[in-house]
Amino acid sequence: MEQANARTKMAGSMRNMRDHAVILNRRFLDDEQLIRSEQLAVLEEIFNTNVRDREMREISCHFAPVLRRDHPYHLALWGKSGTGKTLTMIYFLNFLAEMCRKEGIALRYVHLDLTTARPCFRALNDLACLLNASKRYRRGISLEELMGRIEASLEAYRGYLVLFIDEVDNVRRDRDTFLAFLVRRLPQQIRAKLILVFASNRLNWSDHLDPRTKSFLKLNELVFKPYDAIDLQRILQIRVRKALRPQAVENGVVEKIAALASREHGDARKAVALLARSAHLAEKAGCSISVDTVDEAARQIEQDKYTTMIRTAPVQLQAALAGIIEGVRTKRADLVGSGEAYDAYRAFCTRASLRPLTGRAFGDLVTELDMYSFLRTRVESKGRYGRTREIVLDIPDGLASTIYNTILLNFDVSQQASD
Numbered sequence: 001m002e003q004a005n006a007r008t009k010m011a012g013s014m015r016n017m018r019d020h021a022v023i024l025n026r027r028f029l030d031d032e033q034l035i036r037s038e039q040l041a042v043l044e045e046i047f048n049t050n051v052r053d054r055e056m057r058e059i060s061c062h063f064a065p066v067l068r069r070d071h072p073y074h075l076a077l078w079g080k081s082g083t084g085k086t087l088t089m090i091y092f093l094n095f096l097a098e099m100c101r102k103e104g105i106a107l108r109y110v111h112l113d114l115t116t117a118r119p120c121f122r123a124l125n126d127l128a129c130l131l132n133a134s135k136r137y138r139r140g141i142s143l144e145e146l147m148g149r150i151e152a153s154l155e156a157y158r159g160y161l162v163l164f165i166d167e168v169d170n171v172r173r174d175r176d177t178f179l180a181f182l183v184r185r186l187p188q189q190i191r192a193k194l195i196l197v198f199a200s201n202r203l204n205w206s207d208h209l210d211p212r213t214k215s216f217l218k219l220n221e222l223v224f225k226p227y228d229a230i231d232l233q234r235i236l237q238i239r240v241r242k243a244l245r246p247q248a249v250e251n252g253v254v255e256k257i258a259a260l261a262s263r264e265h266g267d268a269r270k271a272v273a274l275l276a277r278s279a280h281l282a283e284k285a286g287c288s289i290s291v292d293t294v295d296e297a298a299r300q301i302e303q304d305k306y307t308t309m310i311r312t313a314p315v316q317l318q319a320a321l322a323g324i325i326e327g328v329r330t331k332r333a334d335l336v337g338s339g340e341a342y343d344a345y346r347a348f349c350t351r352a353s354l355r356p357l358t359g360r361a362f363g364d365l366v367t368e369l370d371m372y373s374f375l376r377t378r379v380e381s382k383g384r385y386g387r388t389r390e391i392v393l394d395i396p397d398g399l400a401s402t403i404y405n406t407i408l409l410n411f412d413v414s415q416q417a418s419d
Ligand SMILES: Nc1ncnc2c1ncn2[C@@H]1O[C@H](COP(=O)(O)OP(=O)(O)OP(=O)(O)O)[C@@H](O)[C@H]1O
Pocket: 031, 032, 046, 047, 048, 051, 052, 079, 080, 081, 082, 083, 084, 085, 086, 087, 088, 167, 200, 201, 235, 267, 268, 269, 270, 272
């Protein structure tokens, strides 16, 4: 009987979730997790060309000579994270390839995505794979041989070759060698008309380049500005239409996310992530997305950022923060003197079986925590008793507890005795 009851309840709640689902199509909330071909299909539907109109026009202008069989310069795209550089360029290149096919112009493009940092050899190896010059990551061959293979694979090709080098500043070792190959050597070795497109979120990535490469590098530059609130509203509206049940989004939600995101960073990726998190929360709670849901989602994302950061931080940094939180709690104030903080840190180290660092090294850890905005320090004058450094926790109470518990779990120690 009880079992039957449980089954009825489960079926009821699943039906309820189905009928009140908030998210109807997850692909449109998570486009970056899709495989490339699917991503292009999603992109076609979500990319609002009005939003990046100016950039799209400039890129079209840059590539227009291709239609006259002329050879455009190279292109560099700058802009902060999430301003649409990758998306805009992929969208455009796809369109250009299609157009060239219709006009009978040979054009190939490859997207070398360097989102995670890698040395020159690895980056060239990835490029070789994209060009079918190598099947997989190869060790034990020289850089020279690798370059030779890339050149050999392009020997017969005479059309346009667009190499989109995304996040070029992530080539960490031998960046000069990497760029010298692309900018100086490759064009001389192959017959294809090479057009390089670089994207980066560091404006100054080319400052330290080898001057010889730099003088070869004829670049047109294009800056992507952060999205403003109106842009973000448009971007989000498309997602809402494509991914969510229309009645599940209350008035003011899109405006709120756009306002938060444009005020803080103008990053569309983060704005979409906030919409996605709000949708997940609402779905779990079985209600529609309200402005309050957005607040809660923003709070959670912020919290995740801090806890991830501290979970992966060096153990001494974690111990320092745990000590400071304990010091603040013991004092029942929102600040603690650096001497007391050091004592609390040492006590924590003893419990965690960690060798405490000297007071001076602890001071460096405090400075680092300040840099990551976990706390603030200020120097207080004590008149003729000199000056002391005071530490103020710069995170809300709830978050401090979550971080503290995360650290305890990491060290496998129990709460402070006075708690
Ligand atoms: N115009 C837009 N329309 C729809 N979605 C967009 C738009 N611009 C950005 N996005 C969203 O933001 C995400 C990030 O965009 P994109 O990858 O182009 O940024 P980026 O400038 O290359 O950032 P990064 O410097 O971090 O690589 C996209 O996957 C997409 O979800």
